[in-house]
Amino acid sequence: MKKQQLLRNRKSLLIAIPILLLGIALLVSFFIFREKAVEVTTEKSFRKEVVHVVTATGKIEPETEVAISPDVSGEIIELPVKDGQQVRKGDLLFKIQPDVYINQVEQSMAQLNLAKAQSLEAKSRKIKAEDDFRKASLLFREKLISQTDFLAAKTNADAARASFEASSYAIEQYRSLYDQNQDRMRKTFIRAPIDGTIIKLNSKTGERVVGTGQFPGTEVLGLANLDSMQVEVEVNENDIVNVRKGNPVAITVDAFGDRIFRGVVHEISNSAISQAAGTQEEVTNFSVKIRILNHMRLLKPGMSATADIESIRVKNALVVPIQSVTVRTPQGKKAARKEDKEPSEKQTREIESIEGVFIAKNGKAAFRKVTTGTADNTHIIVLSGLKAGEDVVSGSYTAITSLLYDGCSIKTPKR
The missing domain is CATH 2.40.30.170 (Efflux pump adaptor protein, beta barrel domain)
Known part of the structure; x- marks a missing residue:
């Protein structure tokens, strides 16, 4: 009897040991191969005013800046301004030696006076020739002079009129030259075209400068309005x-x-x-x-x-952190995970097809498709797909971009 009992106990033991070993193996496999929860941080979606900012770099400059170059060439004989000095419109900035231009004015004045004298002389000849022609016409009608004498008087009158007209044009020509030379002489005095401040001074007294003409002249100084x-x-x-x-x-x-x-x-x-x-x-x-x-x-x-x-x-826009928005596969397919095999180009196009955020709920991450708008430096506007107050995964960047997928387990650090 004892022998049979011992055999039954041994048989039970032989059956229990494999079952126990199998249970231990299953338990060990569960702990080893169970999915590890991804540690994330979350923030609630909320409403605020969003200001989209465009950032760019550049240089400060005056709104009005004038480069001063002389219209005439010559030596600077006066330069009463200094760098940083404020000037008023019409103030003298510098003066160029005017002797050459004074001589040109005097010469053109003499030519103009000569042309006027010659015009008076031509006018006298014209008056005499016209009077001779009038007398010749009367005598020719009475047949007291020949046709040759009549035509000679007529030709003299026409020539005298043409000479007088030419002298008038010469007066206009020399008057224009006189005005031009006077203008050049006036331009030896360079005055401020605006109220402003001298921001650069490139020349000194005694230097020779080139006037503007068919090419850029010497930039003597720069003038700017620093109030604007x-x-x-x-x-x-x-x-x-x-x-x-x-x-x-x-x-x-x-x-x-x-x-x-x-x-x-x-x-x-x-x-x-x-x-x-x-x-x-x-x-x-x-x-x-x-x-x-x-x-x-x-x-x-x-x-x-x-x-x-x-x-x-x-104003009053629903926002989430910028880094919360990512792209994933169409709903129902897992995104590429860190340990997965590198997807093909076609698979990548399929994966990166939906824009959305991960919602944290009951220890799970749920992917939610959203439509986004403009953004500021920290948050992006969500136009649809989300409500205010929902827990949105905000970090880490690696988790959002590669580790998380729809339905995966997550954990948040204890606060």
């Missing part, structure tokens, strides 16, 4: 469509640290500025000029500045 300043920036072609005249601008200048200067867009170029044209690195920008409103004469031409142009402003 602007910053000229280049905006990329993708952003220029959002920039409008009147857009408010926040401007920071390197020399003034974090101080904000306020401005407004007042001019947008219609022609593009291309860099590295014809290459893969080609960039197309457009020039935008921004009037600075509160510079208080602190800014100087040439300073480096950064302009944040407020192009679009949307």
Whole structure:
């Protein structure tokens, strides 16, 4: 009897041991091969005012800047201004030696007077020739002179009239030359065309300068109105469509640290500025000029500045963090995971087909298709597919872009 009991116990033991080993193996496999939860951070979707900012860099410059070059050539004999000096419109900037131009005026005056004297003489000859012709006409009608004498008188009268008319044209010619030489002499005195400040002075007293003519002359100095300043920036072609005249601008200048200067867009170029044209690195920008409103004469031409142009402003917009928006496969298919095999080009096009966010709910990540709008530096507007107050996965970047998929387990750090 004891022997049978021992055999039954041994048989039960032989059956229980494999079952126990199988259970242990299944338990170990569960812990080893079970899906690990992806650690993420979340933020609630909420509403706020979104301001889309276009950032560009450029240089401070005056709105009105004039390069002063003389119209006539010669030696500078007076230069009463200094760099940085303020001048009023009409003030003398510099004077060129006028002796040559004075001589030209006197010479043209003499030629004009000579032409006037010659015109008086021609007028006298004309009057006498016309009187002789009148008398010859009377005598010819009475047949007291021959036809030859009549024609001679007529020819003399015509020649005298032509000579007088020519002398009148000569007076106009020499008067024009006289006026031109007088104008050149006046231009030896170069005066300020606007109220402003001397921002550069390139020449000194005693230097010879070349006047403007068929070629650029010598730029003696630069004059600018520093009461009206602007910053000229280049905006990329993708952003220029959002920039409008009147857009408010926040401007920071390197020399003034974090101080904000306020401005407004007042001019947008219609022609593009291309860099590295014809290459893969080609960039197309457009020039935008921004009037600075509160510079208080602190800014100087040439300073480096950064302009944040407020192009679009949307109030009470539903937003999520920018990094929360990603792309995934059509609903029902898993996205490519980090440990998966590298997808083919065709599979990649299928995978990156839907824009959406991951919603955190009950320890799971649910992919939600959304439609997005404009963005600011931190958040992007969600136009459809989401409600305010929902928990949206906001990090990490690796988790959002590659690890998460619809229905995967997630965990959030304890707060």
